[in-house]
Amino acid sequence: MRFEGTDSYVATDDLMVAVNAAIALERPLLVKGEPGTGKTILAHEIAQSLKLPMIAWHIKSTTKAAHGLYEYDAVARLRDGQLGDARVKDIANYIKPGKLWQAFGSDPDRAVLLIDEIDKADIEFPNDLLLELDRMEFHVYETGETVKAKRRPVVIITSNNEKELPDAFLRRCFFHYIRFPDCETMERIVEVHHPSVKKALLRDALTAFFELRDVPGLKKRPSTSELLDWIKLLMADDIPAEALRAKDVKSSLPPLYGALVKNEQDVHLLERLAFLARREGR
Numbered sequence: 577m578r579f580e581g582t583d584s585y586v587a588t589d590d591l592m593v594a595v596n597a598a599i600a601l602e603r604p605l606l607v608k609g610e611p612g613t614g615k616t617i618l619a620h621e622i623a624q625s626l627k628l629p630m631i632a633w634h635i636k637s638t639t640k641a642a643h644g645l646y647e648y649d650a651v652a653r654l655r656d657g658q659l660g661d662a663r664v665k666d667i668a669n670y671i672k673p674g675k676l677w678q679a680f681g682s683d684p685d686r687a688v689l690l691i692d693e694i695d696k697a698d699i700e701f702p703n704d705l706l707l708e709l710d711r712m713e714f715h716v717y718e719t720g721e722t723v724k725a726k727r728r729p730v731v732i733i734t735s736n737n738e739k740e741l742p743d744a745f746l747r748r749c750f751f752h753y754i755r756f757p758d759c760e761t762m763e764r765i766v767e768v769h770h771p772s773v774k775k776a777l778l779r780d781a782l783t784a785f786f787e788l789r790d791v792p793g794l795k796k797r798p799s800t801s802e803l804l805d806w807i808k809l810l811m812a813d814d815i816p817a818e819a820l821r822a823k824d825v826k827s828s829l830p831p832l833y834g835a836l837v838k839n840e841q842d843v844h845l846l847e848r849l850a851f852l853a854r855r856e857g858r
Contacts (some may be wrong), residue, residue: 577626585621586616586757586765594752595622599749603730604691604709609754611736612799618754619690621733628730629682632690633675640696641704644676645714645723667718676708679729686727695739702745709748757800759786769804773811780820781807784830788837793845798836806835 579595581587587595595618598605607615625628634643649670657664673681679689694702708714712725733749735741757765759782766778785806789797798806809832810820819831829846830836837843 579622579625582621582625584768585617586761586768587618588755588757588761589619591618591752591754594750598750599730602728603748603750604733605755606733606735606741606746606749606751608735608737608751610756610799612801613754613756614800615734615754616690616692618734619692621689622730622732623688626688626730628685629687630690631675631679631682631687631729632692633713634692635694636776636838637696637698637699641697641701641708642674644674644691644705645708646674646677646716647672648718671716671718676714677723679731680712680723680725682729683726683843685728689729689731691731691736693736694733695735695737697744699739703742706744706748762800762803765800766807767803770807770811773807774817776817777810777815777820778807780817781810782806784820785836788830791846791849795841798838802836802838803838806832809835 577597577598579592581592594607595605607618609615619632620630622628648667649672653664653667653670655688663669674692675689679687691705712728713722715722762782762785763778766773766782781803785798785803788794809815811830815821815831829850833843833846837846
């Protein structure tokens with residue numbers, strides 16, 4: 577069982593090594609990287625490549641570790657009891673399996689479990705998962721049963737570095753940082769998503785894109801997904817490559833820049849730089 581990327585996902589050699597190492601070690605793969613580097617979609621591509629079922633657990637600020645195990649709906653049971661529903665005799669009718677339970681019970685194949693943006697939850701969330709991720713089992717107190725993984729799932733955990741994760745949690749993971757793609761890798765990514773893009777347009781769009789990312793003081797640098805959207809718009813509007821061949825982005829905003837720049841501070845910064853460049857050029 578080896579991950580080698582897919583037709584729709586360009587995986588670098590070091591990323592493939594990390595994924596396969598985590599699978600071999602049967603450890604969760606903790607993936608970090610700036611937004612837009614493909615952390616979340618990685619789990620979906622692993623599932624597609626290995627032909628395994630995919631289970632996604634998207635973490636919010638209110639998410640508790642127990643939600644991944646199961647939830648007991650006591651309110652529904654009380655309501656059904658008041659209505660005389662016979663289902664109340666079996667408490668199991670009010671136990672809703674969580675994402676970990678679903679991953680543990682995947683049969684006959686092991687599942688790919690994505691725990692997405694783990695750093696959005698409170699600081700105790702990772703520690704509260706340690707035992708379950710180690711032993712691959714947990715106890716359901718309401719029914720007295722123990723849920724044990726039939727096959728250890730492939731666990732992918734993503735983080736945006738919003739919070740420091742506990743050392744005890746980190747020790748149990750295989751870690752990989754997805755670096756932002758270089759120009760050559762980015763060209764392959766774009767060609768996967770937009771196979772009909774003209775070479776000249778792609779070349780000049782990438783030049784403008786990386787120059788924009790290098791502008792000092794940007795609050796939010798454009799990501800891969802924003803580049804793909806921008807090139808899609810350039811192709812749809814039939815923008816010629818020549819329109820992108822300004823001396824650099826500091827002297828002229830690229831066409832349809834709203835696909836790349838996502839806040840007013842960065843727009844004002846680029847407009848000031850372009851104004852100063854024009855004034856100095858007189």
